[in-house]
Amino acid sequence: MRIMTIVFCGGVLAFQFMPAMPSRRVFLALAVAAGLAGLAGWWLRSRWPGMGRGMLLLAACAAGFQYAGWRAENRLAESLPMAWEGRDVVVTGVVASLPQAFERGQRFVFDLDESALPLPGRISLAWYEGPGDGAGQAPPTLHAGQRWRLTVRLKRPHGNLNPHGFDYEGWLLQQGIRATGYVRPDGERVLLEAFVNTFGFAVERLRGGLRERFRQALPEGRYTGVLIALAIGDQRAIPAEQWRVFARTGISHLVAISGMHVTMIAALAALLVGAGWRRCPALALRWPAQQAGVMAGFVVAWAYCLLAGWGVPAQRTLYMLGCVSLALILRREVAPSRVLAAALGVVVLIDPWSVLAAGFWLSYGAVAVLLLVSAGRLGPGGRVLTVLRTQWAVTLGLVPALLVLFQQFSLVSPLANGIAIPLISFVITPLALLFALLPLQMFADLAHGAMVLTMLPVGWLGELPGAAWQQAAPPVVLAVLATVGCLWALLPRGTPARLVGLLPLLALLLWSPERPPAGQARVRVLDVGQGLAVHVQTAQHDLLYDTGPAFSADANSGERILLPYLRAVGVRRLDVLVVSHQDQDHAGGAESVLAGLPVVRVLASLPYNHPLRLIAGPRGEACAAGQAWEWDGVRFRVLHPVDPVGEGRAGNEASCVLQVEAAGRKVLLSSDIEAVSEAQILAREGSAVASEFVVAPHHGSRTSSTAAFIAATAPRWVIFPVGYRNRFRHPAADVWARWEETGVGMLRTDLAGAVSFNLAPAAEPVAERERAPRYWHGR
Template sequence: MAFAAGILVCQLGVALPSPLEMGSALGVGLLLGALVWGLSARGVVRGLLLAIAGAAIGWSYAGWRAELRLADALPGELEGRDVQVTGVIASLPQDFERGLRFVFEVEESSAPVPRRISLAWYKGYRDDELHSLPEIHAGERWQLTVRLKRPHGNVNPHGFDYEGWLLQQGIRATGSVRPAESNRRVAAFVPGLMNGVERLREGIRARFRAALPDAPYAGVLVALAVGDQRAIPAELWKVFATTGISHLVAISGLHVTMVAALFAAGVGAIWRRAPALALRWPAQQAAVTAGFFAALGYCLLAGWGVPAQRTLYMLGCVALAIGLRRETAPGRVLAVALGVVLVIDPWAVLAAGFWLSFGAVALLFLVSSGRLGQDGRILGALRAQWAITLGLLPALLLLFQQFSVVSPLANAIAIPLVSFVVTPLALAYAVFPLQMFADLAHGAFALTMLPVRWLAELPWAAWQQAAPPPVLAVLAVLGCLWALLPRGTPARWVGLVPLVPLLLWSPARPVPGEARVAVLDVGQGLAVHVQTAGHDLIFDTGPAFSADANSGERILLPYLRAIGVRRLDTLVVTHQDNDHAGGAEAVLTGLPVGEVRSSLPPNHPARVIAGPRDVPCAAGQGWDWDGVRFTLLHPAEASDAVPKKTNDIACVLRVEAGGRTLLLTSDIEAVSEAALIARDADALASDVVVVPHHGSRTSSTAAFVAATRPRWAIFPVGYLNRFRHPNGEVWTRWAASGAGMLRTDAGGAILFTLGEAEPQPLGARALAPRYWHGR
C-alpha cells in the first residue's frame, strides 16, 4: 500500500524528481527496509518504518521509469516533417470513418523518432479526395512515409487526459501516413509472440464480423473474446453506463476467473482418473497450474487490461502457494497482485479501471471474511452486490460523476448470463468457428439486453451530479468501509452519514453581476461556456471528429456535468461550419436546452431538433441574466438564406459584467468586421476578445483590432492544425495592440471571471499541470 502511495504521489506531481532526489529516496527506502528486517520488535514503529520505506521506493521507482519513457521523445524540429520509417504493425488496425488507425513499432527510420508511435492512414480529408487503402494486418512489416507530432491532447477541467493515456500506453508520438510511392509492405508477418497474438486477435475479430455482419451486438462478442471494445456503438455504452454493467463487456476479473476455473476443473478431473499422472504430480497442483496458463492465454488474447492483469497475478499467487503447500491469505494475495501490476506498469494508478478493479476485489474480501457463519449462495451474492454498489459509489461519483441506481438488479440479471453463457459461447466460437456458437452467443446477449434496456429507460435509472471534492470522496469511502464491517461492529449506520454531503454537494456559482467564462480546448474549433449566478450559455459546440464522435459528446457534456450544469438556458450555434456546429446535436440531445440561437440553414439537424426553441441570430437581440448583459452584434438581420460564405452570417455575441466586456466573434472575416465597425465601433471595445476565425489571415484587420482594444486576445486553435492558424501576421497585429496573448493549443481551456475586477485568464494546463504535459 505504501509502495502504491509513493507511485501515486509521483504520478500526480507537477514535475519529476531529480536524479539526486530519486537516488536519495531510494537509499532511504532501502536503508529503512534493512533496518526493519533486522528489527525484532513489532508494532507501530515497525509498521511506520515499512510505510516510509515503501513510499520512498515507490516514489523513486515511478520517477525513474517516467524519465526512461519520456527520454524516448520526438525532437521538436521533426514535428510536421516527413520521415521514412520501417517497422511492424503492433496492434489491431482500427477502422474509422476516413481511414485506419494502428500502433506502429519503429525498427529503422531516416531520423530519430520514438520506438512506439500511433498512426492514422487516411483515405482523404475531403469527399473528392477519397481513395482506397491497401489492406494492413497486425504483425506485418511496412515501410512508410509519416508525418509526426509530439503527444498532445485537449486539456479541459474534468476532461480526459489524452497525453497521460498515451504515456501509459508507451506511445511517444502520433501522426499520419503520407501519400507516397515508397509506402510498401516489406514482410507479410514478423515472427514474435505479441505479433502472433495480435494476428490471432485480428483473425478472430474478422471471423465474428463475417459470421454476424449486421448483428447489433456483434461488437460486444468481439469485446468479450478479444478485448476490442471499439466496435461497440456509443448508444450501447450509454445503456451499459446507465445500468452499471460496463464491467461485463470489458475483460473483467470475473471472466478471467471463470476461464481459469473451467480449465482447472477439466484438467483436475482428467488428472484424478489417471493414476500415473496423479502419482507423479498432485491433481490439485496440476489443476491450478492449468487454470493459470489458461488465464494467461485469455489475458493476452483480450488485450492485457488492468482488471485482467490483477486477476492473473492473483491466480498466479494462489497457484504458487498451492504448489509450495503454503496458506493463502486474501489480503496478501491482493497485495502481491497490486505490487506486480505497479512494478510492471507504474502508470496504472492513472486509470479509473485500476481503482475500480482493486477496490471491488478488496470489498469482496472485506464482506466475505471475519464472519462466524457461512452465507448461502443467494445471501452471499446479495451481500457481495451490496458491498460493491455501496463501496464503489464515492469512486464512481469522483471519476464519472454518476452511478447507476438500477445496477444491483441489472447485474443480478446480466452477470450470470454474460459470464456463464455469453462469454463461454463467444470463446467457443473463437476456438471452434461453428456458426452455431456465434448465433447462440448473440441470441443470449440479445435476451440479456431486453430487461437491461427496460431498466436503462427508467427516468431514475442513474444518479448524476457534479464532481465532488476528493476530500468528500475519501471521507465517504471510509464511512462505507465502516458500514460494511461485520455485524457486532458498533454504530455501523454512522458510516453512511458521510454519503449525505457527498450526494448533496454542488459547486459554487458566480455571484450576481459576474460571469464565469471557459473557452474550452476542442482542438481546431470553438466552444465557450458562460455561466452567471443562475444561468448557463454555450457559444458554439466544437467540431465533429467522425460520424460517431464529436466534441459535444466527448468534451462539452462531460465538462458541463462535472461542474454541475444540468440544463442550458441558451445554446448559440453561430453558423454551420463543422468546427463550430459539429457537437450541437449531441448537446441538444444530452441536456435540456431552453432556446437555440443560430445562423444555421433551416434543414440543419440542430434546428430540426430545436423546433420551436430556435431563434435566428440578429443584431440588436439582447437579454439580461443576474446582472450580466448579453447582446448580439451580428449578423445585421435574421435570414434563412444561405450565403456563399457562411462565415459572413456568423453570430457575434457581446457579454458585459461589472463594466468588463467579452467579445465572442466566431468566424467573421474582414467584410463582417467592417460592417460591425460601421454599425457601432464603440460596442466592439472589449477587455477580452476571442479572436475571429482562429486568427486566420482573412480576419482581424487593423481597424478591427484598433476598435476592440482588448486587454486579452484568445486564439482557439488546434495543435499543429493543417490551416496553420493563427497566421503569423495576425498574431503580430494583436500582440502589437498590447493585448495579452493566449491560445488553447498551448494553454488548454482558458478560464476567467468577468466582473468588476480586471479579468485574469488562466489556462487549464497551468491550473492542473502534469509532468508529462508538453513532453
C-alpha cells in the first residue's frame, strides 16, 4: 500500500507538468487503461506476483494522473470569461480570509454568493485607500465573515513568468482563486451583514481577533510578526530582513507552523488530559486514560491546525497523528512509514496541487529522513549529541531540495536549530498560545523576550561570512541523484560504500550553469509587469539594464523578481547596473539590487541629488552618449543622452539608451525615449542604430516608435515590456500597427513572459510561456 500511494501521488505530480489540458478522449483512454491494468494486476497477483504488482502500480499511476486531471478540469471551469475582464460588476459575497494590509489598502479573499453572472465562486480583491476613499467616506475596517455588496473590476489570473520565478497563476489555482481585481472607488460598497455565522468564517474571524490582540499588546515589538505566525500561521507581518536571517540559519521551518509545533501541542494536551483522566475513577473505568489522552491530543491538534491556517505541514502532521491515534485506540501497531504514506495520500487527495508547494517536499522529506535515521541508527551519545546528529541528517538529506527550491542552504543550520528548536518549540510557542487563550500581557512579554534572547546567538550565526551556501539552481536530475546519494550515506553503519553516496552531492555542489561562449551574449527581457529589466550575460560578465517597478514602499521587483532570478542563474555579482532614468517602473528595484548583490559599476541617468546616486557612491557614473566598452568579444555602446543629467529631473527624454553587439547581431535597449530623442539618435547614429532586436521605446506608447525610428532600426524582432491590462493601455494600438506593418516579429512580456535570445549565429527568441508551459497559464 505504501508503494501504491507513492505511485498514485507520482501520477498526480506528473499531471501538474502538463503543458495543456488533455482532451476528453485522452482522459477516457486513461480511465480504461487504469481499469484494465488494475483488473489484470489483481488477477496476476497470485500467479505472477512481479507482473501483477507492476500492473497494479501502473494502474495507480494512471489513476493519480486521471484524478488530478478531473480536479483541474473542474477548477478551470470556474475561470472568469474573457469578455468580463475590465468590466464594472456588482457582486455580493463574504470576506473569506484574514484581510492583509499593504501600503495603499487591504487585500482579501471574497467568496461570492450564487448569482446569474458567469463569475467564479472565489476571487481575490484589493480595496485601495485614498483621501475620502472616492466617496467622502473613511476606508472601512474589513473583517472575515462580513457580507458586502461591492462594485468591482476583475481580470483573469495572471502573474509574471520568469525562469526560476514564483508562479503566481499556479498559486492562485491551488488556492481556488479564479479571478483577481479591486473595489471600484465610485461604485457600490454596502455592508449587508456584520458577520455570517458559519464555522469557516468564525475560524477566520477568531484568527483576525487574535492577530489584532498581538498587535495591540506588542505594537513596537521587533518579533511581533513571528509570534503571530507561531500562534495563527499568518507570516505576512514578518519583515524581509528577518526572513533572510531565518533562511541563512536554516530555522525558517520553526517560524512557520511546522509539524514539530503541532506534535508538541498534541503531546502536551494528551499528557494533561491523560493525567487528569487517571485521577477520576469513574472516567477511567469507562474509557482508558491513554486512549482519552490520545483523542484529546488529536482534537487539540486539529483545532491548532485550523487556527494556523491549515497549511500543508500542519495537515501532514494532523493526518499522521490521526493514524497513530486510531491505531492506539484499536490497539494495533502501525509502522511509521505506513503512517507517513497515509498522510501523504490524504493530503494529495484533498489538494492535488499541494505537490507544487515547497513546503510539501520539505515537510515530507524531513519526516522521511527522520524515519530513515531513527531507531538508534545514529550511534551512541547523549541527548544533545543525538539531537545535533539528527539535525545534521535532516540538513544533509534536504540539501538537494533546498538548492532546487531556494538555491541556498544553511551551513550553520545544525547549530542554529540546536539552539532554536527547544526554545521556540517548548517555550516561545506555548507562551504565544497561552496569550492567545488568556490575554495577559505577561505572556506576550515573556514570549517576545524569549524570542529576542533566542535570536541573539542565532543572529550572530547568521552574520558569519560562510553561514549559507548559495549557488545556481541545479538540474532536477542531478538533484535527484544527489538526494539518493545523501540517503545512501545516511543508512546504518555497516552499509557498504556509504560515503560513496556523497559523490553525487559533491557533483551537485560543484555544478555551475553554462555561460555564453566568447564573442556571444545571452539577453533576457524579464517579465516585471509594467516596467523594464534586461539581463545581458557574456562569457565572464553580467549587466542588468533597469530594475523594474516598485510595487509599494516595502515591495519591489528587485527584491521579488530580480534577485531570486539572478541568484538562480548563477550571478554572484553585477559588473554593470544601468539605471536608464528615475521613473519608478525602471528604477524601482535598484536599491534592493544594490543591497542584495555586489555591483562593480553603476551607470545611471539620474539627477545628482537622487538617492540612488548617493547609494552607488564612487561606483556611480553618469550615463552619456559615446561611452563604450567590450567584454569577452561583446561590444557595448551608449547612444543617448548626449549630455549627462544635471540637477534637473531625468525624464523620459534623458533615458540611457544602450546598444549591445555580438556575433554580428545587435540589440537596442531604448528605455522610455520618445519621438524627440529618437530623432536625435537617428541624426547622430544614422544606419548604425540598426539592430536585430529592439526593446520598444516607452513600452509602445503613442509618443514613441516613430516611422523613421522603426525604419532605421529595421529589427527582426521587437519586444514590448508591458504589464497585463496595464492602466496606460500600452502598447498603443496605432504603435502596434505601425510595427506590424513592417513584418517584424512582435512579442509582449505580458503574454509571452520573459523573452530570451542569444546574440549568436542562431538568434531566435524564446518566450518563457512557450518554454515551460503549464495547463493553468492564461486560464
